Amino acid sequence: MSTSMRLLMLLTGIFFLLYFSLEPYMDMFERPAIAIPEDIIFVNNSGCFLSARQSPARYSPAGEPINLLRCRKPQLMSARTRKGANFLVPKAMLENLQCTYWVLAAKDFQSNKVLLEGHFSLKRGANADIPIGEGQQIVRVKCKNQTNDTIYHDVHFFLPPPLRKLKPNETEKLSVMVLGIDSISQMHFVRSFPQLNGFLENVHTKFFGYSRVGQDARANLMPFLSGFSSDEAESQTEAWLWERFRAQGYGTAYGEDSAEVLFTTRNEKKQFPSEPTEFYLPPVLLEMHSHSRYSLDLREMIYCTAGRQFQEVLRDFIAKLVPHMRQRPFFSFFWESQGVQEYYEFATQLDQPYMMLLKSLQEADILNNTILFLMSDHGLRAGDYRSSFQGMEEESQPLLLAIYPDWLKVKYPQAMENFERNSHSLVTPYDLHQTLRDITCLDQLQNSQIEQRNKTLQSHLPENLPRGISLFLPIPEYRTCELAHIPSLFCFCRKHTEIPLDDGLVLRCSRFLVKSINQLTKPHSQCAELKLHSVVMAYFMDFGEESFDHELRLRVMTLPGHGEFEATVRVSDALKLTSSISRVNPYQAQSHCVSDPRIKVLCFCT
Structure with missing residues (x-):
């Protein structure tokens, strides 16, 4: 065989060797990449369509390394x-x-x-x-x-452990625990809590259609705990949820990581009953706030006492309650707000602590007899992230997920089937209130009871649908924001179409919005009259072909003070505000001259 022939065979062999050995790697470049869908569908039925974006909108992080700050004493x-x-x-x-x-x-x-x-x-x-x-x-x-x-x-x-063991209850009772984290949207939770999400995989039901019904924590938690809006609750005498559970023999506990108790009346008096819950953390935080607190961050939004953050004090309180929870049924409510209200990136600090907390509850066998709601009140309400359209959407898509023992599905199959099916229904705090009232009497979850209650629910005309519907019942798929009592400003079931900021109708509605603010602050002479500086954002809200009304979602900037306000304005025969007016940028000391929280967000003190 000639030398040239041998060389040709050698080169051919090398070619095939390289081709087949490199083919898998070549495929990586030649095959088209599989696109990861950006949109996640939350609700898709005849009454509402809700979706969310997986990747976050752009935002400017805090000027200091929030995630690295530690208590310095x-x-x-x-x-x-x-x-x-x-x-x-x-x-x-x-x-x-x-x-x-x-x-x-x-x-x-x-x-x-x-x-x-x-x-x-x-x-x-x-x-x-x-x-x-x-x-x-x-x-x-x-x-x-x-x-x-x-x-x-x-x-x-x-908080000493119980001194003696109580007799077991003759009737079966299910404990309830609420772990609340302020200002966490559904998608903010997915992005910021990877460890906790991994721990909870396949052991929970997430309610993707959970919506806020008010602006702040108080306005969203009052309907949950009392069944009434924050305005209605001040004139009502019906029992709070923990009073209902206490009447059924439950132990009760309440704790926050702030001395500013969530549930106060407009005149700043405490709205708790004269005898609060059996185990009660607010006086501890008030003592810290008055004597030993100092700020962790430059904006003075996160507090320490000695070498602990206030949030650590709250989790220590929960840990000390565990021996009591093992002994008897409990209704417990805990709420964390410091840091997460102001800083987008602060939420990542809570991932491991909450995973460890839930793990400790699991190891103590608490979760085997408890339905636990991990929830929020709304998404971020201020800052660069909130200024984006995505941030505005996420503000109205708070977190809600439930963890519960497997035996519930065995004993109450129809109720739990409805509960899980409602994960993609439009849900509100009013529904949560009715759900927890059911838990005070588990007989209501028997199949026969669920069937009868469902027939009653289906007999209602849409316009007479109850404001609150237990999650153990099937929420009608035709439910809209109006039927669920969700104000227009917090409803994203309708399609939003961006419109030019210099449009004549936009400018007319924007001036009307500023005029409405001035009408609210007029009785307070210390508040300056505001002028429209600019229109920041304008969207047309689609009511569908059946409506002749038009509604605009607006964000305006006013002078003096450069306040940014959002509201929805309906255009029919006349202009009409269809929502409360929301302040979306910090006002800090601008409103020091008024104490009414409804006016404080609108007022620029002269």
Whole structure:
């Protein structure tokens, strides 16, 4: 065989070797990439179509590294209960300290009401535990060194485990726990909680059509806990949910990570009953807020006490409740707001703590007898992200998911089938209220009861549909925002079409919106009269072919103060506001001269 022939065969062999060995890699470049759908369908029925975007809109992060900030003062003590007695457990001291402590009532909002004052010394090196008392207690501690500098200032609370085992209930009861995180939309949760989402995979039902019905936390949680809007609730005497559960033999608990309690009346008086829940965290946070708090961030939105963030105090409260929850049925409500209200990126800090919290509840066997709602009130309400159209949509798509034991599906198959099917229905806080009222009497979830109640629900004409429908019943697929009592400003079931900002009708409606603001602030002479500076955003809202009305969603900027306001205006024979007026940029000290929260968001103080 000639040399040239051998060379040709060698080259041919090399070619085939390279071709077949590289073919899989070539396919990676030649085959078209599979497109990941950007839109997720939340609700798609005759009454509503809702979707969301997976990737976030652009936003400017905080000017400081929020995710890296830590409380800068030392945590020198912890609270422990042993054999019914309460102790302060000190760490090893680096210097000698003289400490004073004050014992307060466990449920008293009067932070200056001291039951007992005492003193103790801490020596450099090892120290013995300091006995404080017994039972539920709030203890504030302040320690100074030899040069009279305050080295440690903190508030501790004692929540001892139950002293004796109660007799088991004769009737089966299902505990309820609400874990609330302010300003978290459905998609914000998906993006910011990867570990928790992984932990919850296949063990929960997410309600994609959950919608807000009011502007702030109070306006969305009042319907959930009372069944009434925030305005209606002030004139009602019906029981709060925790009172209903307490009447059925449940233990009750309430906790926030803020001293500004969510449920206050317009005149700022506490709207809780005279006897609050059995276990009650707000007085602890009020004592911290008054004496030991300091800010973690430059904008003073996240607070610490000694070496702990306020959110850590809330989770410690939940942990101390676990022995009580194992003993008897409980209705518990917890709410976290600091940080997540102001900073888009802060939510990622909560991923691991909430995963660990749910894991600890699972290991303590709490979740086997509890329906747990992980929820929010609305999406982000201010900031760069909220300024985008996507941010505006997500504000009205708060998080709601439920975790529940498997035995519920076995014992109440029809009710739980409806519950899971409603995951893609239009749902509101009014529905949640009715759902939890059902849980106070589980007999209502029997198949025969569900069938009868469903017949009653179907007998209603659409215009007479109840405002709140239990999630254990099938929510009609024709339900619209109007039928669900969702104001126009918070409804994204209708198609939104962007229109030119200089359109004559847009300008006319924008001036009407500013005029409406001035009419609301007119009784308050300290508020300046606002002028229209510019139209920031304008959308036409499609009512469908059956309607002759037109409705515009507007965002305007006013002077003085550069306030940005949103509302919906309906155009028919005359202009009419069809929503409340929402402030979408920070106003901080601009409204210091008024206290009414409805006016505060609109007022520029002169």
